[in-house]
Amino acid sequence: MTISATSAPSSAQAHLGNGKGAASLGNEFLIQSRETGDVLPEPSTSEGRPADKAQAKPFAHFVAGAIGGMTAATLTSPLDVLKTRLQSDFYQAQLRTLRASHPLPASSSPLLSLPRSALMHFQETIQILRSIHVHEGWRALFKGLGPNLVGVVPARAINFYVYGNGKRILGEHFNYYDTKETPVGVHLTAAAVAGIATGTATNPIWLVKTRLQLDKSNAAHGQGRQYRNSWDCVKQTVRHEGIRGLYKGLSASYLGVTESTLQWVMYEQMKMALARREAARLADRTHVASVWDDIELWGGRVCSAGLAKLVAASITYPHEVVRTRLRQAPTVSIGDGMVQMKYTGLVQCFRTVWKEEGMVGLYGGLTPHLLRVVPSAAIMFGM
Secondary structure, three states: OOOOOOOOOOHHHHHHHHHOHHHOOOOOOOOOOHHHOOOOOOOEOOOOOEOOHHHHOHHHHHHHHHHHHHHHHHHOHHHHHHHHHHHOHHHHHHHHHHHHHOOOOOOOOHHHHHHHHHHHHHHHHHHHHHHHHHHHOHHHHHOOHHHHHHHHHHHHHHHHHHHHHHHHHHHHHOOOOOHHHOOHHHHHHHHHHHHHHHHHHHHHHHHHHHHHHHOOOEHHHOEOOOOOOHHHHHHHHHHHHOHHHHHOOHHHHHHOHHHHHHHHHHHHHHHHHHHHHHHHHHHOOOOOOOHHHHHHHHHHHHHHHHHHHHHHHHHHOHHHHHHHHHHOOOOEEEEOOEEEOOOOOHHHHHHHHHHHHHHHHOOOOHHHHHHHHHHHHHHHHHO
16 A cells, blocks of 8 residues: 655556565555454555655544444455354354255266365355345344444554554664664564454454354244343353453464464565566666556556465464354353353364364355455555
8 A cells, every 4th residue: 555656657666666665575564354453554655665754644544444444344244244153163063964965966076076165165155144134134144243343443553553662662672763674573573462462452342243143043942142232242251251251262363463474474575576577667668658557566466465365364264263162152061051161272172173073164164254354455455
C-alpha cells in the first residue's frame, strides 16, 4: 500500500521506486490475523522513504482501518460461523455421518479422485451454509458478530502500539535509527511480541465469539440456546470455569503468530522479485512504458499477496482448529449433570484430534476460511 508520485513516467515506476522501494524489507508493518490486530502496511513515498508524519495521519489510518475491519467482519460473518462450526468436533461428527451415507463412487485414477473430492468438499460447504439458514434462520449466520466487532478496535490499537514501540525500542537498542536500514529480524520480533500481547489481551472476546457461533438451538428437542447473549456467555464461563476459562485457546493463538510471519516473508520475497523485474524493464532503453506495466504491477502484487496468504494459511491451519476445540464449552459428561473439557491443552488437543479424526480433522473448515481470508489479504497487501 504505497503512495504514488505523480511525476513518474508510469505508476508502475512510482510504486516500485525504480526497483528500490519494494526491495526494502523494513518499510512495512506485518499484517497479523484478525485476533492479533490486522496491522496494515506503513505508507511510503515513491523513493521508498517512510512518509512524513504530517502525511501519515496515524489516527485517520487507524479509524479507516477499524471501519474497514468492521465492514469485512460483517460481510464475511457467515463464512466465519461456518468455519468455526466445521472446526468443532460436534459438527465434524455430523459431517462424517453425512459422508458415510453418501460415499463417493470408486475411482481408478488418483488424478480423477482428487478434483472430485475437492468439488464434493466445496458442495458440502455450500450445503451446510444453506442448512444453517434454513434450520436456524439468517441470524444464525451472524452469531458472534458483536464480539467480533468489539474485538477489532482494541486488537488494532494494541497491535499498533506494541509493534510501533517494540520496533523503535529494538531499533534503538541495536543502533538502527533509519527504517530502511532496520533488519527484518527486528520487524519480525516486534510483530511477534505485538501478536502475543494482542492475543493475550483480547482472548476473552474471541472465546465468547467462538462459543456463540457453536451455540446451536435445540428447539426441536425442547431446549433453547445455552447462551442468551455475549454477557451471559461471559458469566457462565466464569461461573463454571473461573477466570482461566476466558483464556482457553491462548496457547494456540501464540502458535498462530507463525502464520503471519510466514505470509509476510513469502510476500516480501515475491514483491522483491517483481521489483527486480521492473528495474530490468526500466533499464531497457528500448522499452516504452504503457498501461500493461501498471496491469502487470498490480496483478503481480495482488496475486503475490493472495498466494502468500493461501500457502501460509494452508500450512499453519491446524492451529486454528486446535484453538477452536480448546475454546469449546465443556461437553464431556462426568455424572450428576456435571461436564468437563474434552481438550485440556495444546499438545493433548493435537494428539486427540489426530488419533480420532486423522489429518482431515486438523483441516476442518479450511474452505470457508480460505474463501474469507485470501481475498481480504490480496486486497490489503496488493492494493
